[in-house]
Amino acid sequence: MASGPPPSAAERYRPNRFVSLPAELDPATYDTSPEKRRAEAERLAIRARLKRQYQLQLNNPNPPAVIEDPALIRWAYARTLNVYPTFRPTPKTSFLGLLFALGPLLFWGTVFKLDRDHKEKLIQEGKYERPFSVF
Amino acid sequence: SEMSKDLLPGPYPRTPEERAAAAKKYNMRVEDYEPYPDDGFGYGDYPKLPDKSLHERDPWYQWDQPDMRHNWGQPMHWDFDMYIRNRVDTSPTPVPWHIMRRHFLIFLSTMLIMFGLGGLYPSYRPVGPKQYPFNDLYLERGGDPNKEPPVVTHYEI
Numbered sequence: 360m361a362s363g364p365p366p367s368a369a370e371r372y373r374p375n376r377f378v379s380l381p382a383e384l385d386p387a388t389y390d391t392s393p394e395k396r397r398a399e400a401e402r403l404a405i406r407a408r409l410k411r412q413y414q415l416q417l418n419n420p421n422p423p424a425v426i427e428d429p430a431l432i433r434w435a436y437a438r439t440l441n442v443y444p445t446f447r448p449t450p451k452t453s454f455l456g457l458l459f460a461l462g463p464l465l466f467w468g469t470v471f472k473l474d475r476d477h478k479e480k481l482i483q484e485g486k487y488e489r490p491f492s493v494f
Numbered sequence: 495s496e497m498s499k500d501l502l503p504g505p506y507p508r509t510p511e512e513r514a515a516a517a518k519k520y521n522m523r524v525e526d527y528e529p530y531p532d533d534g535f536g537y538g539d540y541p542k543l544p545d546k547s548l549h550e551r552d553p554w555y556q557w558d559q560p561d562m563r564h565n566w567g568q569p570m571h572w573d574f575d576m577y578i579r580n581r582v583d584t585s586p587t588p589v590p591w592h593i594m595r596r597h598f599l600i601f602l603s604t605m606l607i608m609f610g611l612g613g614l615y616p617s618y619r620p621v622g623p624k625q626y627p628f629n630d631l632y633l634e635r636g637g638d639p640n641k642e643p644p645v646v647t648h649y650e651i
Contacts, residue, residue: 373592374586406565409567413566430521430569436502437503437538441502441540444538445536446536447534
């Protein structure tokens with residue numbers, strides 16, 4: 360009748376958009392195959408090359424005034440100057456643009472207009488009760 | 495900046511050669527490089543890195559920039575400024591997220607339902623009408639002092 364022992368904390372854990380899976384629970388980080396080892400070695404080689412370039416600039420007897428980080432420049436460029444050239448009107452982008460750019464303007468415009476027209480009608484009929492009135 | 499055009503981000507890579515060139519530009523392996531899907535959103539060829547915050551990076555490794563846990567030349571996540579250590583934290587939680595969410599929703603809904611019911615169906619201790627002294631405040635209410643006030647009894651024996 361019993362359905363076995365309750366699931367352990369490790370089995371209950373599920374990653375999602377907000378939290379990630381720890382390396383201890385991720386089977387992809389367990390026994391590494393030769394391909395994974397080679398991939399790690401290549402990544403290490405790239406890292407070491409970048410570290411060397413950085414350390415050479417850092418320990419230079421005549422160091423430059425500012426050691427620019429090309430990754431930072433690319434990041435800033437991609438987020439600012441590269442958005443418009445790579446933008447393309449597709450059904451998805453047009454729909455989202457309508458929804459988030461035009462939608463709130465039209466929505467709040469109609470809400471305020473209807474509210475003020477209703478208040479004007481009440482004032483004309485003499486039925487409007489002034490809030491915070493001193494009389 | 496003075497970087498040449500081929501070192502700056504560009505449009506979405508279409509051919510395998512463009513992919514390889516983009517991977518080399520961003521200091522990544524060709525197999526690791528994965529651009530954002532070409533939906534016209536404006537990402538271009540920027541790599542799609544895993545959505546992990548800086549809290550998850552090794553605190554004991556000697557980073558070139560220890561506060562940002564970032565090495566010189568390492569490709570930065572598109573939302574890098576969101577994932578810094580002062581802001582969004584995606585590190586694994588001791589309790590799974592769906593259990594935390596379930597407990598929170600149970601508590602919140604219970605409290606809201608009880609407050610709503612209490613507002614719709616309030617209940618107080620039973621009260622009777624207020625009893626005033628001095629013949630029901632006869633003089634204070636403008637009664638004639640020369641006439642006899644009407645006797646008001648609030649009790650029954």
